Amino acid sequence: MLELVDLVAGYRTRQGLFGRHGEVRAVAGVNLTVNTGETVCLVGESGCGKSTVARAVVNLLTPISGEVRYAGRSLATMSRTELRTMRRDVQLIFQDPYASLNPRMTVRELITEAWRIHPGIVSQAEWDKEVDSLLERVGLNPAHASRYPHQFSGGQRQRICIARALSVRPKLIVCDEAVSALDVSIQAQILALLRQLRDDLGVAYLFITHDLGVVRHFADRVAVMHLGAIVETGTTEQIYTTPAHPYTQALLSAAPSVNDWQTQDEEEIVLTGDIPSPLHPPTGCRFHTRCWKAEDRCRAEEPTLVPRDTNHPVACHYANVDDNLKTTPH
Amino acid sequence: MTTLLDITDLSVAFGDVRAVRGVSLTVEKGQTLAVVGESGSGKSLTSLAIMGLLPPQAMAIEGSVLWDGVDLFDLDPDELRRLRGEELAMIFQDPLSALNPSLTVGYQIAEMFRRRRGMSRAAAGERTVAAMTEVGIPDAATRARAYPHEFSGGMRQRVMIAMALALEPRLLIADEPTTALDVTVQAQILRLLRERQRQGLAMIIISHDLGVVARTAQSVVVMYAGQTVESGTIAEVYTAPAHPYTLGLMAASPSARDGAREIRPIDGNPPDLTALPAGCAFHPRCPFARDRCRTEAPPPRSLPSGRTSACHYAEEVLNRA
Amino acid sequence: MKRVGSVVAATVLGLFVLVALLGPLLVPYDSVATRVADRLRPPFSTASDGTFALLGTDQNGRDVLAQVIAGSRVSLLVGITVVVVGGLIGLVLGLVAGYYGGWLDTIISRIGDMQLAFPSILLAILLAGALGPSLTTVIVALAVTRWVVFARVVRGSALTTRGREFVESARVMGASDARILVHYILPSCVQPLLVAATVQVGLTMVAEAALSFLGLGVPLGLHDRERARLPGDRVVDRGRAGHRADAGGHLRRRARRRDPRQVRPGQ
Numbered sequence: 047m048l049e050l051v052d053l054v055a056g057y058r059t060r061q062g063l064f065g066r067h068g069e070v071r072a073v074a075g076v077n078l079t080v081n082t083g084e085t086v087c088l089v090g091e092s093g094c095g096k097s098t099v100a101r102a103v104v105n106l107l108t109p110i111s112g113e114v115r116y117a118g119r120s121l122a123t124m125s126r127t128e129l130r131t132m133r134r135d136v137q138l139i140f141q142d143p144y145a146s147l148n149p150r151m152t153v154r155e156l157i158t159e160a161w162r163i164h165p166g167i168v169s170q171a172e173w174d175k176e177v178d179s180l181l182e183r184v185g186l187n188p189a190h191a192s193r194y195p196h197q198f199s200g201g202q203r204q205r206i207c208i209a210r211a212l213s214v215r216p217k218l219i220v221c222d223e224a225v226s227a228l229d230v231s232i233q234a235q236i237l238a239l240l241r242q243l244r245d246d247l248g249v250a251y252l253f254i255t256h257d258l259g260v261v262r263h264f265a266d267r268v269a270v271m272h273l274g275a276i277v278e279t280g281t282t283e284q285i286y287t288t289p290a291h292p293y294t295q296a297l298l299s300a301a302p303s304v305n306d307w308q309t310q311d312e313e314e315i316v317l318t319g320d321i322p323s324p325l326h327p328p329t330g331c332r333f334h335t336r337c338w339k340a341e342d343r344c345r346a347e348e349p350t351l352v353p354r355d356t357n358h359p360v361a362c363h364y365a366n367v368d369d370n371l372k373t374t375p376h
Numbered sequence: 377m378t379t380l381l382d383i384t385d386l387s388v389a390f391g392d393v394r395a396v397r398g399v400s401l402t403v404e405k406g407q408t409l410a411v412v413g414e415s416g417s418g419k420s421l422t423s424l425a426i427m428g429l430l431p432p433q434a435m436a437i438e439g440s441v442l443w444d445g446v447d448l449f450d451l452d453p454d455e456l457r458r459l460r461g462e463e464l465a466m467i468f469q470d471p472l473s474a475l476n477p478s479l480t481v482g483y484q485i486a487e488m489f490r491r492r493r494g495m496s497r498a499a500a501g502e503r504t505v506a507a508m509t510e511v512g513i514p515d516a517a518t519r520a521r522a523y524p525h526e527f528s529g530g531m532r533q534r535v536m537i538a539m540a541l542a543l544e545p546r547l548l549i550a551d552e553p554t555t556a557l558d559v560t561v562q563a564q565i566l567r568l569l570r571e572r573q574r575q576g577l578a579m580i581i582i583s584h585d586l587g588v589v590a591r592t593a594q595s596v597v598v599m600y601a602g603q604t605v606e607s608g609t610i611a612e613v614y615t616a617p618a619h620p621y622t623l624g625l626m627a628a629s630p631s632a633r634d635g636a637r638e639i640r641p642i643d644g645n646p647p648d649l650t651a652l653p654a655g656c657a658f659h660p661r662c663p664f665a666r667d668r669c670r671t672e673a674p675p676p677r678s679l680p681s682g683r684t685s686a687c688h689y690a691e692e693v694l695n696r697a
Numbered sequence: 698m699k700r701v702g703s704v705v706a707a708t709v710l711g712l713f714v715l716v717a718l719l720g721p722l723l724v725p726y727d728s729v730a731t732r733v734a735d736r737l738r739p740p741f742s743t744a745s746d747g748t749f750a751l752l753g754t755d756q757n758g759r760d761v762l763a764q765v766i767a768g769s770r771v772s773l774l775v776g777i778t779v780v781v782v783g784g785l786i787g788l789v790l791g792l793v794a795g796y797y798g799g800w801l802d803t804i805i806s807r808i809g810d811m812q813l814a815f816p817s818i819l820l821a822i823l824l825a826g827a828l829g830p831s832l833t834t835v836i837v838a839l840a841v842t843r844w845v846v847f848a849r850v851v852r853g854s855a856l857t858t859r860g861r862e863f864v865e866s867a868r869v870m871g872a873s874d875a876r877i878l879v880h881y882i883l884p885s886c887v888q889p890l891l892v893a894a895t896v897q898v899g900l901t902m903v904a905e906a907a908l909s910f911l912g913l914g915v916p917l918g919l920h921d922r923e924r925a926r927l928p929g930d931r932v933v934d935r936g937r938a939g940h941r942a943d944a945g946g947h948l949r950r951r952a953r954r955r956d957p958r959q960v961r962p963g964q
């Protein structure tokens with residue numbers, strides 16, 4: 047349904063007064079697919095380009111090279127009408143629930159806006175009923191439909207965003223760190239809601255997050271991203287129980303868990319050094335500066351995503367599924 | 377075990393909002409206490425009250441905060457200022473806003489040495505470089521001349537830690553020290569804090585993340601709507617929570633490495649501090665709630681082995697877990 | 698405290714507007730007709746025809762209060778019209794420049810900069826000279842120079858708002874640019890625009906007074922359609938007729954072109 051083919055995207059920078067144009071390739075060659083009804087999770091830390099991917103998928107920014115294909119057609123070649131259809135099928139939920147709703151529109155207006163822009167989804171006579179039903183579905187009180195966003199809490203606002211996204215009957219929802227700004231208990235509520243919507247409506251998700259802990263029981267497939275490139279993809283089972291790329295292993299080890307009080311220091315993987323800046327990516331393998339396995343080859347040659355026989359592609363010269371994992375997966 | 381900090385019945389209010397209501401906790405020498413709670417639980421305000429950094433709108437401050445036997449609320453501002461930095465230190469969630477953006481990092485750390493210890497510029501400079509190296513900042517001598525925005529998030533937090541620990545305080549209060557950081561960087565900072573602990577530093581770590589405090593603390597206090605709902609050692613509380621909120625929080629916590637457990641949410645919305653429900657503040661969201669909970673607010677009571685829980689049916693929760 | 702302040706302010710402003718609107722009905726003294734017998738009477742005196750001059754009379758015997766009220770009507774009219782017209786132009790151009798950016802923004806902003814660099818009084822003189830002084834000329838002259846202020850304010854707001862997440866959310870929904878401009882960008886520009894407008898009303902009135910002093914303003918006695926000569930006319934006339942500064946000769950010259958009804962005895 048959705049395909050990213052060798053996507054390269056980023057933004058231009060200007061250095062100095064006389065504008066030497068630089069280019070930051072936040073996304074440097076990414077391949078990813080999301081099939082109908084599937085939940086794919088894109089995991090990575092800050093600077094890895096995952097938000098740029100989100101924006102490219104919904105056509106909020108144009109790629110430098112490569113393609114975003116929806117239903118087989120490249121976004122760049124779509125006509126206006128085709129793009130409008132695409133907008134009905136693909137929606138985006140932002141991270142900050144306090145900034146993503148127009149403060150001057152009531153909840154009702156926010157939800158019916160989709161039907162104003164795309165007439166034909168719901169007839170005008172049915173609007174009020176539909177608004178009520180959507181609000182109930184996301185766990186909000188329909189009586190609050192005439193309130194303004196600032197009268198709701200963060201978690202409730204995120205629910206409004208979800209209701210708004212649902213109003214166009216999308217086939218794919220991109221969640222750009224949609225739960226990261228919420229408290230733990232509210233985060234859990236929103237995740238449960240998203241799961242339920244998937245079960246009820248069959249909607250696909252591209253769930254973008256930095257927190258591996260949040261998607262273990264939510265995602266079908268996981269792609270791990272580091273500094274603009276995907277370093278490992280696989281099913282949830284594969285990624286969580288047999289992570290092959292050192293970065294994935296480090297991410298898993300660093301993810302906080304309530305059982306951690308029993309863990310010993312030696313079982314941890316703690317990386318050395320900082321996350322490199324996307325403005326000056328390291329030569330060769332982009333992870334080598336922090337990797338404990340790094341050898342000369344890593345500094346010189348950038349590894350490509352190699353499928354291997356297990357259909358569990360990894361981009362590492364020394365990926366070895368049976369290597370001495372320092373964290374014991376449960 | 378000498379008790380460094382002993383807080384009894386601390387209450388802080390802002391107008392209608394009773395943000396902290398009767399909080400009691402103790403920190404022993406060389407031990408780390410975790411204060412866990414979500415937004416609105418009053419955990420940050422508790423730490424600000426200890427340091428005497430409450431905003432001017434705070435009123436109705438009651439209770440006692442005993443540091444080494446001396447009530448901090450009885451001290452005058454000068455004495456409190458002396459204590460801050462020397463004995464008590466604090467680091468905050470967002471290092472970018474906590475550091476002065478127009479001064480170099482080295483200057484800000486050296487300031488501690490020059491003002492408090494009366495060191496010369498050269499001596500302070502040396503100590504600064506040493507402090508920065510100790511917290512794991514590479515190339516410290518050059519980096520000391522850089523400005524805060526030139527550092528990454530993790531490095532800035534290390535700078536904050538260096539500043540806070542410069543005068544070797546006995547207690548460090550860390551308010552959500554890693555929340556703004558990436559997870560791999562978080563692991564580095566937590567490891568750094570653990571090293572300091574081993575060297576004898578007592579710490580209060582405040583967080584909403586049960587996982588983050590699991591590795592760092594020995595005892596824990598859980599807060600909800602301004603009150604302590606549970607306290608005990610980490611082992612006790614994490615093995616078998618004695619309060620429905622703690623139970624709910626654990627079930628809702630993300631788990632990357634714990635494959636068997638699915639995330640389960642706590643029903644309902646966070647408490648509205650201006651309109652708290654009658655009886656137990658948690659009862660609208662509590663799966664164990666009964667009639668008594670709706671009318672009578674449970675006080676924290678002791679359970680065997682020294683842990684406490686503010687629940688009428690704590691034993692039931694214990695045995696269920 | 699705040700409420701008391703705003704009530705007082707609103708009352709004062711309301712009084713001004715009321716006086717301006719109802720003026721001539723309140724003070725039924727002809728502001729234009731001259732009664733030389735009543736020249737330069739002090740305030741609170743009674744004129745020869747029995748009328749009461751609250752603020753006295755000027756050197757031509759005209760009641761000052763009546764003149765003040767007549768003047769305030771004109772000022773208010775000009776002030777508000779200029780701000781509305783200039784504001785609308787500025788709003789549209791500012792929205793377009795701020796939202797679309799790029800070369801459109803560059804063009805609009807540079808035109809605005811050029812406009813601001815050019816002294817508005819000179820521009821007004823040019824226009825008045827070309828079109829002849831009248832109410833319309835004044836409004837056009839002032840509005841043409843004022844739009845830039847509004848455009849800049851609106852552009853700033855538009856620039857900040859267009860990058861905000863809720864606007865991106867509308868784009869993802871498929872909203873057209875027009876819809877985004879009207880429902881998302883425009884509402885955030887209204888407040889700063891209103892603030893700028895209230896300030897500009899006052900400044901416009903001052904500008905209009907400056908133009909009047911130079912003889913380019915709204916002619917007095919508008920309703921009579923008679924042109925009164927004002928001190929500043931000498932400056933313009935000197936340029937036009939090419940006379941040298943000679944009070945007698947100048948006046949003789951002027952007497953020729955004057956409407957006989959306006960001849961003042963003794964001059």
